Amino acid sequence: MTTHVQQSGQAAAPLPGWALRAARPADLETIVELRAIVMRPDLERLGRFDEHRVRQRLRDAYIPRHTWIILVDGAFAGCVALRPAQDGQWLEHFFLDPALQGRGLGSAVLRELLDRTDAEGAVVRLNVLQGSQAQRLYARHGFTVESEDPVDVFMARWPGPGREAAHHRAPAGA
Numbered sequence: 001m002t003t004h005v006q007q008s009g010q011a012a013a014p015l016p017g018w019a020l021r022a023a024r025p026a027d028l029e030t031i032v033e034l035r036a037i038v039m040r041p042d043l044e045r046l047g048r049f050d051e052h053r054v055r056q057r058l059r060d061a062y063i064p065r066h067t068w069i070i071l072v073d074g075a076f077a078g079c080v081a082l083r084p085a086q087d088g089q090w091l092e093h094f095f096l097d098p099a100l101q102g103r104g105l106g107s108a109v110l111r112e113l114l115d116r117t118d119a120e121g122a123v124v125r126l127n128v129l130q131g132s133q134a135q136r137l138y139a140r141h142g143f144t145v146e147s148e149d150p151v152d153v154f155m156a157r158w159p160g161p162g163r164e165a166a167h168h169r170a171p172a173g174a
């Protein structure tokens with residue numbers, strides 16, 4: 001388990017000590033409920049919120065061996081997954097307790113994961129809902145838009161130096 005203590009540069013309360021631990025099958029329903037809370041505003045804005053579907057999609061996609069639980073001072077604070085794919089890694093299921101958002105925790109977790117994928121030389125892809133504030137977080141960490149549709153924005157980040165030039169490559173299958 002990796003533990004970190006950092007200070008946020010924002011006016012909010014300092015970022016508490018945090019750690020990542022491997023997810024377990026028993027974590028599923030806790031993650032499912034957090035997903036429903038976190039995604040509800042964006043899904044409602046897009047006219048796509050469904051109480052059952054928002055939960056079932058995660059139940060259908062949950063792979064504990066690719067998922068980490070984010071702990072803050074030892075308590076559940078969120079989750080994130082990195083799923084191997086043929087052309088790199090997919091960053092998925094990145095949810096933080098709303099009370100902890102905006103304090104640098106998401107950036108700290110994302111930096112740690114991107115350090116790992118950079119060391120592997122892996123491209124990281126993700127999708128985010130149109131209009132989601134999370135898109136700004138990803139852009140600050142080097143993700144660029146590959147494509148979008150009325151609901152989703154698909155982004156990618158290439159590892160290491162030269163990342164800025166590399167992001168202009170066409171997405172796989174384009």
